[in-house]
Amino acid sequence: MEFRALVALLESHGELLTVRREVDRNYELPALLAQAESREKAVRFENVSGSDYPVVGGVLTSLRRWAMGLGLPLASFDEPNALDNYVAGAVASPLPANVTDGGAVAEVVIRGGDIDTGKLPAPLFFSGDSHPFISAGLGFARDPSSGQQNVGFYRVPVIDRRRISLSAGPTSHLRVIYKAHGESGKKLQVALAVGVPPALQIAAAADLPAGISDVDVAGALQRKPLEMVRCQTSDIMVPADAEFVLEATVNLDDWVDNVMGEFGDQYGKTNSPTAMIDAITHRRDPMFHVIMAGMNREHNFLGRMLGYHLRAGILDNLGEPFPTVRDLCIDMTPQRTGMRAQVIVSVDKESDDEPRAIIDAIYAMQFGRFPLSMLMYRIVVVDQDVDIRDHREIDWAIASRMNSAQQFLVYEDKTGRGAAVTRLGYDATAPIGLRDALRRPDIPGEEQYRLDDYLLDD
Structure with missing residues (x-):
């Protein structure tokens, strides 16, 4: 299922709010997004200052929404361990992706001097954040030892109009890829996709073991192969139906500190290399997915994977x-x-x-x-x-x-x-x-007595 298809489903279920007034991407948009999440609603901001692109957030905030995004009955994950068992089945039987020659994500291609990350509605979330952040981006990079693509959620500080950074934590596979390329001196190209299929978001959040393809597991989760397309400037494969893709070359000699309000309601500081954007591609009418940072529902719920x-x-x-x-x-x-x-x-x-x-x-x-x-x-x-x-x-x-x-x-x-x-x-x-002294009081045969049975009319 495409990201926008899930947004449309939420709207049809009355679970999507729409804000048509202009909002400032910095602080105002995050404040309103957090309030929407607290009401268990997704929200679309149609008019974000300084950007031509609408923002959507508060999407994957519950197991019910995850089931919806995978095209499953809404109660699929209600039972304990149901999600674990479903993911285990997908890991055991991955569904390889289909590679296509083109996709909606490349309907518009921006290169060279026309690239300007300031036109993307990436917010400043909190007063102590060091940069505006792209919070819902999935990073794609190739492991030099295996040749396999790694996919993961990375917070992405926007440094200037041409530079970003895929911020990899200490346990991240991307951190290992950075180290390997630094030692080899080989060029490292990456891609960042925003507005990707819910199945891929769930698979990427699971931090699957090395050697297991997040993309193929995502296909199994949604019971349909993902459609992947080659980037414009590298051999990185990205979702053909993503809303945006940023293609970039990493500069392992130029590292930047960044600070962001984290999921545990504290600030987190990391250090990662900068990346020069080579191209930005997007759909003709894209929407920009923003995951509310900090201790908020969509952020925390994806972390549960x-x-x-x-x-x-x-x-x-x-x-x-x-x-x-x-x-x-x-x-x-x-x-x-x-x-x-x-x-x-x-x-x-x-x-x-x-x-x-x-x-x-x-x-x-x-x-x-x-x-x-x-x-x-x-x-x-x-x-x-x-x-x-x-x-x-x-x-x-x-x-x-x-x-x-x-x-x-x-x-x-x-x-x-x-x-x-x-x-x-x-x-x-x-x-x-x-044990006997500390046993819990119980009512013998309690399970056989149902109050509703006693409230029925004779």
Whole structure:
């Protein structure tokens, strides 16, 4: 499904607001976009100061919207682990893309002196942001070792009319590509696509393992191959139906610091190389996708896809040494976890030592090329009678079953980032000897009694 097709669907469902008054892209547009998201609405700004292009945001803010964007029934991901299982199926059976000779994204081609990023409605979101940012761009770059294209979400500071930067974090595959090209001295060309199919946004947000094609997984997610087209100035392949594509050459000798309000409601600083834009292509009537930065719904919800990859990897590693592990949940809700994630583990323990051993094992795991602990804030182990997807249940278990100082674990930071990211472990299970005393009250046969049955007329 094209990005604009999802926008049209939202409009037909009454879930798209339209702002026709002129709005300033800096601060005013973000403030209004955040308010629209809080009302669970997408929004289209038809008149953005200094730009000829309308802005659309607040699109992929719920599992229901994700199902809509994949052309699935709206309740497809309502059950626990339904999304994880669906993505796992797509990873196991990817659908290769179709390569086309042309596409709507190249209906207009801008080169040379006509290139001006200032005409793109990239906002300043927050008072401490260092640059205007393109927030909904998917970056495409080729891995020099495998030749495979990497696709990922990258925040993109707009530096001047011809220069941007694809800002790659420390665990990003793009950071590895930058390093490899810097060592080889080879030219690195990249592309940035804005307004891409929802399936590709979901696949890119999942941070799939190296060697797995995000594009092919996206095809499987939407049950139809993506249409890809070659860039105007490089061999990079981009979605043929994207709204915009920026083609650029990276200057690995020119790095820039950038600061942006992040998903955990704090500022984040990164350093990345600049890229000179060689061409901008777009549809004849394009719309510019903006993801509201900071601790806001679309931003945070796409971030949850990282949890899919983490959950599958952790469960796989725990399976043999810890057969008593029954389920696992990755919580990436910033209001509870800040800039990192927490892991909730359900266990049917056979000894009181198991929870600590499980916590130790998870913190010792690798996430691709990096320690998993870089992404974690805390790990909580609970008994099977606790709903690991209900934060109120987790709080109850911590308050009710942590009766010993030995059940609270503090791990010194091992990433060199200081005490602010010290890791925590909670053994919130009932000691085996106290299980009977700490059991939860229950109503025998409760599930057979339904109030609605008793309210029916005789």
